Amino acid sequence: MSNYRHIKPIGPNTVFEPIRKGFGKGLLSVGKTNPNVVAACADLTDSTQMNLFKDEFPDRFFEIGIAEQNLVTVGSGLAAMGKIPYVSSYAAFSPGRNWEQIRTTICINYRPVKIVGSHAGVSVGPDGATHQMLEDIALMRVLPNMVVIVPCDSLQAEKATIAMADDKRPNYLRLAREATAVVTNNETPFEIGKSYVYREGKDITIFACGTLVYESLVAAEILLSQGIEVEVVNVPTIKPLDQKTILASVSKTRLVVTVEEAQINGGLGGAISELLSEHLPTKIVRIGMQDRFGESGEPTELIKHFHLDSHSIVQTVKELLA
Amino acid sequence: MSLYIEDLKIKANAIRQDIIKMLVEAGSGHSAGPLGLADIFTALYFNILKHDPKNPDWDERDILILSNGHCVPVRYATMAHAGYFEISELATLRKLGSRLQGHPERLRLPGLESTSGPLGSGLSQACGISLAMRLDKIKGRNIYVVMGDGETDEGNVWEAAMLANKYKLGNIIAILDRNNIQIDGTTEDVMPLENVVARWQGFGWKVLETDGNNIEEVINTLNFAKTIENSPVIIIAHTIPGMGVDFMENDYHWHGIPPDPKQAKIALKELRTLRGKIKSESE
Numbered sequence: 374m375s376n377y378r379h380i381k382p383i384g385p386n387t388v389f390e391p392i393r394k395g396f397g398k399g400l401l402s403v404g405k406t407n408p409n410v411v412a413a414c415a416d417l418t419d420s421t422q423m424n425l426f427k428d429e430f431p432d433r434f435f436e437i438g439i440a441e442q443n444l445v446t447v448g449s450g451l452a453a454m455g456k457i458p459y460v461s462s463y464a465a466f467s468p469g470r471n472w473e474q475i476r477t478t479i480c481i482n483y484r485p486v487k488i489v490g491s492h493a494g495v496s497v498g499p500d501g502a503t504h505q506m507l508e509d510i511a512l513m514r515v516l517p518n519m520v521v522i523v524p525c526d527s528l529q530a531e532k533a534t535i536a537m538a539d540d541k542r543p544n545y546l547r548l549a550r551e552a553t554a555v556v557t558n559n560e561t562p563f564e565i566g567k568s569y570v571y572r573e574g575k576d577i578t579i580f581a582c583g584t585l586v587y588e589s590l591v592a593a594e595i596l597l598s599q600g601i602e603v604e605v606v607n608v609p610t611i612k613p614l615d616q617k618t619i620l621a622s623v624s625k626t627r628l629v630v631t632v633e634e635a636q637i638n639g640g641l642g643g644a645i646s647e648l649l650s651e652h653l654p655t656k657i658v659r660i661g662m663q664d665r666f667g668e669s670g671e672p673t674e675l676i677k678h679f680h681l682d683s684h685s686i687v688q689t690v691k692e693l694l695a
Numbered sequence: 696m697s698l699y700i701e702d703l704k705i706k707a708n709a710i711r712q713d714i715i716k717m718l719v720e721a722g723s724g725h726s727a728g729p730l731g732l733a734d735i736f737t738a739l740y741f742n743i744l745k746h747d748p749k750n751p752d753w754d755e756r757d758i759l760i761l762s763n764g765h766c767v768p769v770r771y772a773t774m775a776h777a778g779y780f781e782i783s784e785l786a787t788l789r790k791l792g793s794r795l796q797g798h799p800e801r802l803r804l805p806g807l808e809s810t811s812g813p814l815g816s817g818l819s820q821a822c823g824i825s826l827a828m829r830l831d832k833i834k835g836r837n838i839y840v841v842m843g844d845g846e847t848d849e850g851n852v853w854e855a856a857m858l859a860n861k862y863k864l865g866n867i868i869a870i871l872d873r874n875n876i877q878i879d880g881t882t883e884d885v886m887p888l889e890n891v892v893a894r895w896q897g898f899g900w901k902v903l904e905t906d907g908n909n910i911e912e913v914i915n916t917l918n919f920a921k922t923i924e925n926s927p928v929i930i931i932a933h934t935i936p937g938m939g940v941d942f943m944e945n946d947y948h949w950h951g952i953p954p955d956p957k958q959a960k961i962a963l964k965e966l967r968t969l970r971g972k973i974k975s976e977s978e
Contacts (some may be wrong), residue, residue: 411830433805435826435862443854449824454808454831458823473813478820482801482810532778 375604376573379561383590389624390551392584393491395527397422397549399534400459404430407538411451412459413437413641415444421461421491421548441470445479445488452484452573457538464490464547472512478517479543487537488513491548492625494634495667496584498551505667511639512543514612519614520565523547523633523641525586529609532563540565545585549634550671554587568615570622574602578622581632582608582641585660585681589632592686601694611644618655619645629657630689634681637661658689703910706776707737708966713772713785717964718890718953721789724797727936727949728843729769731874735932737775738913745917746796748778751806757836758824761808762817763843763872764798765951770807771795779806815849816939817842818869822855825864837921839887840907845877848886854897868920869900872907874936877946895929899942907932939966 381387404410404426412421413435427434437460438625444460444467452460455584460467468475479486493506513521520542524530530548534670537544544565562569571586572593579686581589592601604623608615629649631642642659649655662679674684680689704706715737718724718813728919740746741760747753759771780794787793794804798812808818821838828836846852859867871891878939879885890895895902901923913932920928936950937943943954954962968974 381956397709411827432830437858438854438861440854440857442816442851443822443858444852446855447823447826447858448821451810451827452823452824454821454824454827456827473817474819477810477813479818541841695952 380556380571388555390527391638392530393548397425397529397533401425402478403535403538409457411456413461416611420644446474446585446663447472448486449478449484461489464493464509464639480516487544489546494549496672498672501669502666507636507662510635520544523582528557546581549584553584564608568608568618572602572605576602577628578604579630585632588683631659633661700911706734710772712966714768717785719959724953725765728766731934732937732939734908734910736769740777743748743917750813759822759839762770764811768797769793769807815851818855821867822858838867856898857889864927865924867927874934876936901928904931907934
């Protein structure tokens with residue numbers, strides 16, 4: 374157990390909570406300390422957990438209706454007047470529906486709008502492929518000026534939400550619907566742009582983000598019992614990447630697996646591949662959605678079905694080391 | 696700065712000449728819309744807007760959003776005449792390193808307020824600005840949004856129209872450039888917009904109409920719009936695309952192209968002589 378850093382060991386006392394809950398708490402908290410924080414939602418206020426902010430600050434909350442193009446462009450206008458707008462919907466609709474408006478009125482226009490995409494990934498479950506957003510990381514990552522944050526649990530989401538208010542750039546925050554193991558604690562550091570080694574190891578590095586950080590930590594625990602020492606690095610900020618931390622880990626292990634609940638093309642796996650192929654060419658395997666859409670099912674079923682669970686990660690690592 | 700109407704007409708004519716010169720120098724760009732909007736922009740910058748060319752970020756200024764960004768040559772030319780920058784800089788339009796981008800970019804040139812080009816998002820930004828002003832209890836500042844008629848094909852416009860009505864954003868004054876053309880043809884052929892007045896009324900807006908090429912009427916209509924405080928207002932401004940240049944007027948082919956040097960010479964002569972009514976000094 375000594376090789377855990379910053380986080381609590383995975384075990385029977387692990388608590389599960391939806392990542393989006395942390396966003397709701399963080400928004401309420403930063404709303405109390407920063408009067409410029411405002412919020413807008415496209416008819417999903419409870420689902421995205423903006424209701425906490427709305428109830429406390431009804432005048433600073435705007436219901437936009439089912440109109441995601443308007444959602445982000447109204448955000449651009451609010452930001453033009455010095456407000457710090459958090460605008461939320463499901464990730465499938467925002468940034469799924471309104472990419473051009475984000476590009477023009479937020480990124481080229483350089484307005485610090487905080488785009489919050491909830492219910493990302495296949496773990497949305499029974500709603501099926503249309504609602505399981507998998508391309509959002511790629512869509513947001515290619516935009517100049519945009520910061521992309523994928524928190525791994527509710528506590529990290531809360532810290533990220535608070536940190537975003539002080540960031541002058543456009544931000545994208547990706548949230549998930551289902552309860553996810555809380556692996557960090559109040560003392561776990563979080564800074565936009567930083568990656569963190571959560572578990573040290575010498576044989577292979579797993580870079581993970583979002584809901585699958587927990588699965589990666591469980592996989593590392595299983596692999597340790599089989600004599601394989603896995604380094605698990607949480608990459609909560611996918612853009613800009615923390616090159617120093619990532620390259621330091623890979624210099625040590627020289628073997629890489631990436632794990633994410635998103636398309637491997639253009640997502641975390643894409644980002645790490647780009648970095649390594651330029652700076653430190655290394656064998657890499659990307660775990661994630663393999664260029665296909667999801668389908669209806671229970672979240673845990675789907676995570677297994679698409680080989681995103683801890684046992685699939687264990688399998689992949691063992692094959693790589695064989 | 697208020698000028699008499701006759702002076703404003705002369706100003707609008709000079710702005711039109713600069714639009715022609717800019718476009719021919721750039722070798723690309725949109726002719727019809729900017730020429731049609733010259734009277735409205737003259738009215739805005741020289742009579743209606745609260746603004747300070749020497750302090751573009753003045754915190755009591757009115758805000759003018761150009762939603763149909765492709766018409767930006769008229770804004771650049773008017774801003775130069777209003778004293779935001781030297782008229783000579785207009786010659787840099789669309790050239791590498793210029794502050795005058797082909798479509799307006801806020802960060803490149805002070806006073807632009809926003810970045811636009813892709814259509815349909817100006818009204819939404821005005822809504823956000825208006826909501827922020829309401830929160831901060833800012834009074835006495837208006838938000839003007841210039842939109843194209845073809846632009847209202849975009850669904851984003853109607854999303855914003857609903858929101859402005861919901862929150863009764865009374866300091867928004869939209870100006871719809873009703874010139875009846877877009878790239879592929881007339882608006883009524885490409886995607887029928889009539890009944891424009893009834894549509895906007897149906898969305899809860901107060902609708903005014905004006906001859907958008909009559910400066911006096913434009914000013915009067917805008918002044919009346921300012922008195923309506925409990926509802927967003929849209930002015931349907933009937934304009935002639937390519938206004939002032941015979942061979943461009945009402946011809947949709949001039950939507951997205953510049954004159955060549957020979958055509959520019961003819962156009963400039965027409966503008967200088969008011970279509971031959973007066974003798975040009977430079978003849």
